[in-house]
Amino acid sequence: MLGRRRKGFGALLTLQIFLIFFGISLFLFLKFFTYTIRVSTTQTVTKSRESLLVLSIINNKYSSGENFVTALANDTEKTNKEIANHIIQFDEIDLAKVYSEPGVDSSSIVTSVYYYYKFNDAENVIEYLSNYKCTYSKNPLKCKDYTYIIKLPIPQLYDGTNFIKEGLLMSFV
Amino acid sequence: MKGVAWIIVGIMLMIVLSIVAALFVFGKNIIVEKRLYQEKILSIGNRVEMTGSLIVQSTDLATLQALYDIGNSNIAIESKIRYNDDEKLPYWSDEYEDYVKQATLKLAEKYFENYNKSFTEYFMDPLKSNERYKYWYVEWEKDMKIKEFNENYISINFGKFNITYDDGMVRISKKYPLVSKIKTKFLKTIEKSKQAIERINNGDDFSSIESTLSDDYVVLSLRDKTDYVIVSSKEKSVRRFYLFSSKTQSYDSLGIIFVFDKKKCFCALSDCSNACWWGLSGPYQCSPSSCGENKVGVSLKDLSQIKKCGNFYILSNKDHSCDILT
Numbered sequence: 001m002l003g004r005r006r007k008g009f010g011a012l013l014t015l016q017i018f019l020i021f022f023g024i025s026l027f028l029f030l031k032f033f034t035y036t037i038r039v040s041t042t043q044t045v046t047k048s049r050e051s052l053l054v055l056s057i058i059n060n061k062y063s064s065g066e067n068f069v070t071a072l073a074n075d076t077e078k079t080n081k082e083i084a085n086h087i088i089q090f091d092e093i094d095l096a097k098v099y100s101e102p103g104v105d106s107s108s109i110v111t112s113v114y115y116y117y118k119f120n121d122a123e124n125v126i127e128y129l130s131n132y133k134c135t136y137s138k139n140p141l142k143c144k145d146y147t148y149i150i151k152l153p154i155p156q157l158y159d160g161t162n163f164i165k166e167g168l169l170m171s172f173v
Numbered sequence: 174m175k176g177v178a179w180i181i182v183g184i185m186l187m188i189v190l191s192i193v194a195a196l197f198v199f200g201k202n203i204i205v206e207k208r209l210y211q212e213k214i215l216s217i218g219n220r221v222e223m224t225g226s227l228i229v230q231s232t233d234l235a236t237l238q239a240l241y242d243i244g245n246s247n248i249a250i251e252s253k254i255r256y257n258d259d260e261k262l263p264y265w266s267d268e269y270e271d272y273v274k275q276a277t278l279k280l281a282e283k284y285f286e287n288y289n290k291s292f293t294e295y296f297m298d299p300l301k302s303n304e305r306y307k308y309w310y311v312e313w314e315k316d317m318k319i320k321e322f323n324e325n326y327i328s329i330n331f332g333k334f335n336i337t338y339d340d341g342m343v344r345i346s347k348k349y350p351l352v353s354k355i356k357t358k359f360l361k362t363i364e365k366s367k368q369a370i371e372r373i374n375n376g377d378d379f380s381s382i383e384s385t386l387s388d389d390y391v392v393l394s395l396r397d398k399t400d401y402v403i404v405s406s407k408e409k410s411v412r413r414f415y416l417f418s419s420k421t422q423s424y425d426s427l428g429i430i431f432v433f434d435k436k437k438c439f440c441a442l443s444d445c446s447n448a449c450w451w452g453l454s455g456p457y458q459c460s461p462s463s464c465g466e467n468k469v470g471v472s473l474k475d476l477s478q479i480k481k482c483g484n485f486y487i488l489s490n491k492d493h494s495c496d497i498l499t
Contacts, residue, residue, distance in 0.1 A: 010178035010182070011178060013178075013182060014178055014181055014182050017185045017186065017189075018185060021188065024189065024192070028192075152220065152223055152224055152227060153224070153227065153291070153292060153295040154227060155227055155228070155230055155231035155291075155292075156234070157234060157413060157414065157415050157422055158238070158287070158415045158497060159415070159421075159422055160415075160420050160421065162291070163231075163287045163288050163290075163291040164288065164291040164292060164295060166295070
């Protein structure tokens with residue numbers, strides 16, 4: 001009788017441990033491979049803020065009236081003010097400093113370097129000019145809000161030579 | 174048999190402990206690497222989205238410039254419209270409004286072809302970037318038609334644009350509808366000019382017509398040239414455009430400008446002055462028998478001092494190159 005009860009207890013314990021192990025594995029799997037979900041999130045983000053900025057740059061530099069901004073914002077005045085602020089900050093980025101950041105591979109700068117930026121902070125201070133700072137000097141799990149700098153071909157009014165010009169744009173994710 | 178169950182339990186415990194220990198030792202690096210990989214994917218996705226957004230915006234630029242060039246007769250395409258050779262401007266006719274729409278559509282298509290060519294070269298020309306050439310593919314599915322032409326907006330459908338990034342590990346592909354949407358009072362400028370013509374025919378005073386038809390959005394101006402009137406109806410707001418005349422960018426307004434012949438009909442006889450006469454009320458009076466086909470002015474191809482570029486004619490600068498129109 002006693003032997004039978006001990007055997008049953010062992011099997012139960014085995015089963016429990018197996019379930020715990022399975023649970024941990026599943027958790028780790030989900031934790032480390034959620035990028036596919038985040039990629040799909042990117043596509044929705046672009047509908048609002050980053051598109052707005054792209055448009056605003058065209059709007060400011062190449063002047064197409066308020067067509068672009070009003071298409072995306074109900075409060076044009078507020079949006080224009082917000083965008084103007086972004087552009088001022090964008091223009092103030094010291095690109096030479098970004099490129100000379102230690103540990104930054106200049107060949108990968110297009111896709112991997114960006115700066116961390118507190119968008120909703122009252123001061124709107126640029127805290128980091130490099131993704132690497134945020135990744136290595138702080139707990140990377142806390143770096144959740146990013147602003148990317150991406151090199152892109154920007155369409156412009158024909159200037160007698162070109163229809164597009166390559167430029168750096170920032171976007172929010 | 175009793176001992177087997179505990180061996181299994183022991184193995185399981187060791188596996189779990191190994192994973193926990195590995196995570197403790199390498200966890201931060203794993204997280205960092207994972208985040209960098211995530212960021213790479215995010216960044217590419219982001220780049221695709223922004224590129225798509227920018228290409229869509231090119232359609233707005235193409236539409237705006239086409240509206241400006243056709244409305245101001247900087248560029249023209251062949252049609253039934255007759256032209257005044259001195260002014261290099263079209264004569265008003267019933268077909269003019271439809272001509273403006275169709276010519277704008279064709280010119281916007283040509284302008285977007287330039288943008289498409291530039292984007293395609295940027296991504297797919299190995300001489301510009303071998304890296305982009307390997308991973309990026311862009312394609313325009315052309316489908317041109319006017320979507321909206323109303324008193325607030327002008328919208329043209331250009332088709333769709335495919336963008337694909339594929340480096341073997343990450344593949345992102347998206348198709349963007351290319352639809353321009355321009356907020357403009359362009360249609361109102363046409364309506365105002367129609368009203369101006371009606372009032373000129375009624376013999377109204379020019380300054381009175383200008384002051385009553387101009388409003389907060391549209392400025393109407395008339396210049397009397399004895400046999401014809403130059404009618405200019407433009408938006409009050411200014412935007413930046415490429416000017417063929419100076420080959421530079423500058424500010425100007427969207428709108429239309431054309432010539433209105435004062436004669437009520439066109440004389441079939443070569444000597445117009447014998448068949449038509451200046452009536453008491455102002456405009457030319459003609460006997461019905463003398464009225465023939467629309468012979469006023471010259472056809473586009475007979476205009477002097479202009480430049481032909483494929484299907485397009487540059488009226489505002491005969492020295493401009495054809496690069497962007499052929």
